[in-house]
Amino acid sequence: MTSAAVGFDLDMTLIDSRPGIAAAMRALTEKTGVYVDADAAVSRLGPPLRTEIRRWFPEDQVEEAVRTYRALYPEYAITTSLPLPGALAAVAEVRARGLRVMVVTSKHGRLARLHLEHVGLKVDELAGDLFAAEKATALTAHGAGLYVGDHVADMVAARTAGVPGLGVTTGPCDADELRSAGADLVLPDLTGFPEALGRLMRLAL
Structure with a gap:
C-alpha cells in the first residue's frame, strides 16, 4: 500500500449508532407527529438521511424533517453511540x-x-x-x-x-x-x- x-x-x-439514531427518530416522531419506525430505520443504516426520511414524510416536508432531525440529533444520538x-x-x-x-x-x-x-x-x-x-x-x-x-x-x-x-x-x-x-x-x-x-x-x- x-x-x-x-x-x-x-x-x-x-x-x-443504532441506539442513538433510534432515539433521535423517536424524538422526530414526537416533534412532528409523523410516525417513523425507528427500529426499521436502524436496521438499514448506510444510505443518506433523506433516503430514510422519504419513507415517512411527503416530499414537500422532507427538507424540514431533515433539519428537525439534525437539530434533535446531538441531544439524543451521541452519548449512546x-x-x-x-x-x-x-x-x-x-x-x-x-x-x-x-x-x-x-x-x-x-x-x-x-x-x-x-x-x-x-x-x-x-x-x-x-x-x-x-x-x-x-x-x-x-x-x-x-x-x-x-x-x-x-x-x-x-x-x-x-x-x-x-x-x-x-x-x-x-x-x-x-x-x-x-x-x-x-x-x-x-x-x-x-x-x-x-x-x-x-x-x-
Whole structure:
C-alpha cells in the first residue's frame, strides 16, 4: 500500500449508532407527529438521511424533517453511540504504521464530528454527506489506499476510487453481499483489522 491514508466509514463500521439514531427518530416522531419506525430505520443504516426520511414524510416536508432531525440529533444520538469491537485498536494500528486516518461517511459532517469527539477517535480528515461512488472523490483527494466499511455502497466507493475494500459484517450487509459488491476481504468486525491491514499492505508491495 503506497498511499498515506486509510479510510473508514463511520456508522456500523467504527461506532454502533443504532441506539442513538433510534432515539433521535423517536424524538422526530414526537416533534412532528409523523410516525417513523425507528427500529426499521436502524436496521438499514448506510444510505443518506433523506433516503430514510422519504419513507415517512411527503416530499414537500422532507427538507424540514431533515433539519428537525439534525437539530434533535446531538441531544439524543451521541452519548449512546459507542465504538464497535476493535474500532479504537484499528485506528491505533493505522497510526502505528505511520498512516493517516480518514473518515468518509454519508452522515452530516458536523454530527459525525460529534461522534468522533465523544468516543475519542482522532482523525486526520473527515468528509461527510457522501454516499457510494461519491465517497471516491474524497478517498482519492486525501490519498486513501484502503477503504473500510459495512455496506455494499462502501465497497462501491472503494472500487470507484481504485483502492482495496475491506468489509465488516457489523452493519446491514452480510459477507456474501459485501464480496459481491467487490470487497477484497471481509471480517466479522474490526478485531481482526491489524492482521488484515498487514496482509493488504503486503499484497500492495
